[in-house]
Amino acid sequence: MPSLPTLSSLARSACVAVAVLLSTGVHAQAVADPAAELGHLTQQFLNEALARNQASGASLRMEVSVGALDSRLKLAPCARVEPYLPAGSRLWGRTRLGLRCVEGPSPWNVFLPVTIKAWGPAWVLTANVAPGAVLTANDATQAEVDWAADTAAVVANADAWVGQTASRQLMAGQALRQTMIKAPSLFKAGAQVRVMAQGxxxxxxxxxxxxxxxxAGQTVRVRMDNGRVITGIVEEDGTVAIRL
Known part of the structure; x- marks a missing residue:
């Protein structure tokens, strides 16, 4: 499978696209009931933002679902609505988009619930996997999944998970994500290990x-023969390396 962009890089690209669009805002004719138009304006804004994200090299199929405001909410007429991403939000999964009136007799600010799905290839488990079990190529098959269904990044390449161990109980039908796997343990606590100090x-x-x-790659603590405790990084062969 070809290398695909990570969840975090896609989210960053989408936010950059939002920043570009925010420089112009979304214009609309003044209407008696702005709330009725906000869903359309939000959909237009998100489509343009995600289209720019796709043009930047992302290879996922994006789907956007815009929710609705409380039907009891009454908004004053507005000639110009400006969309924005609230602090801490991103165009990924279940989120929200802010809309504020910047040209109207009575300024207002509202939030619309938004769900963004990002469909792309992934590896889906074909059977349950016990915690600590080593994953083999027969444990998962390729399928299209929603990358944005979880905050953890999808493991898109087989060589990134075959030979890894399950970090918890994994269930058939789950898409493999980074938090679900870890490198196999090369030694246990109390084991004698080789320590190499390099300078x-x-x-x-x-x-x-x-x-x-x-x-492999983990930072561990080792007690030396003289009683001193040192910290090093585990290499592929189990050696604990100390950089001086």
């Missing part, structure tokens, strides 16, 4: 006792 032009090897279990 400019030299390397010193010794042994120590691991104070925690360790996986």
């Amino acid at each position: 400019p032009g030299y390397a010193v090897t010794s042994a120590g006792e691991a104070l925690t279990a360790g996986s």
Whole structure:
């Protein structure tokens, strides 16, 4: 499967597109009931923002669903409505879009619920996987899923999950995401490990006792023979490397 953009990069691209569109705002003719027009204006705004996101290289199929305001809400006529993303919001999953009247007799500010789906290829589990079990190529199959259904990033490439272990109980039908897998443990707490201290032009090897279990790329603590506790990074062969 070709490399695909990550969830975070897509969300950032969408927010950049929003920032560009906010520089102009959304114009509409003054109407007696602005609330009736806000869904249309929001849909137009989001379509343009996501179209710019797609043009930037994203390869997901985006779907937008705009909710409705409380039917009891009465808004004053407005000639110009400006959409904006509230602080902490993003164009991903269940979110909301702010709309404020910037040209009208009575300024107002409202929020519309929005759901944005991002359909793309992923790996879906074909059976349940127990915590700590090593994933094999037979455990998942390719399917189209909504990347935005969860905040955790989808694991789109098979080489990123085959050979990894389940970080918790995984259920058939779930799309594999980064929080669901972890590197296999290379040693347990209490195990004797090889420690390599490296500096400019030299390397010193010794042994120590691991104070925690360790996986490749993980930071662990090791008690040396002299009682000193050091911190290092676990390499692919189980060696704990210390950079000096």
